[in-house]
Amino acid sequence: MPKKFFNKWLPSSEKVARLKFMRIFGQRTLNPLLWYVNRRSIAKAMFIGTFWGILPVPFHSLFIILTVLWFEVNLPIGLCMAWLTNPLTVVPILYLGFWFGTKIYHVHMINTDMLLGVLHQILNWLKNFGHGHIDFSLAKILVSGLVIEAVLFAISFYLITHLLWRWSVVKAWKKRKQAQLSNHEINKSL
Template sequence: MAKKFFQSWLPSPEKVNQLKFMRIFGQRTLNPVLWYVNRKSISHAVFIGTFWGILPVPFHSVFIVLTVLLIEVNLPLSLTLAWLSNPLTVVPILYLGFWLGSKIFHVNMIDKDMILGVLHQILNWVKNFGHGHIDLHLAKILVTGLVLEALLSAFVLYICTRIIWRWSVLRKWNKRFHP
């Protein structure tokens, strides 16, 4: 049941290969292994897509494709999960990242004055064409929190995918043998 769902929902290799940024990877993305729909491939793709999707890095789709090519798991699902960080979700993702980072480094949660100070530093840095001071202490807190958030979220969704897939298979078997 889960396999049929993913096979009907995921796009074809040709459709994904037509994306402009996929041209840099050539024919490697047409490898049939990257299009398998099974429990291992889908759950690993969920992990990769969630991890890179939560990290608000530029060109995270390229990082996803590179990781998928290295590990050989389902490509279209990983790319779909790249859109976890979007204009609607980026604020909660960043807030949770700051919160986790502040817990790790044992600092108080960032307040309005601290954020305004950082924005002022960034604006001055931009106005002066890259010359000036930016306090990287907050960046360390944020990056640590974001990486931890991405790892935890990816691991939880990985486990949930494995459990739901197994539940789906067992349910199908029970229906077959116990109508």
């Protein structure tokens, strides 16, 4: 069941290979392993896409593609997970990253004065064309927390994918077995 769903839903390798930004990877994107749909390939792609998708790095789609090419897992699923970070999710992702960071470094959660102070430092730095001091302690807290968050969510999505895939296969087996029993009983009665 999940395999049929993904095969119907995913675009063809030729269609993706024709995209402008995919041309830099050449024929590597046509590797059949990047388009193979099975539980392991999809789950690993979910892990890779979730990890890079949560980290607020520029060009995270490029990192997803490079990692997917390295591990030879499903490319479209990995790229779809890049959309985890979007205007609706960025605030909760950053907040949770700060929260994890404060737990790692045993500091209190940021407050309004701290944020205004950092904003003032950044504006002063921009106004003076890169001269000035910026306190990077908040950045250290945020980045550490985001890495922990990315790893935790990637592992969670990986495990959830395995569990849902397994559940749907078992459900399909039971349904097929029930249909076979029904057909057998109908044949007996005839």
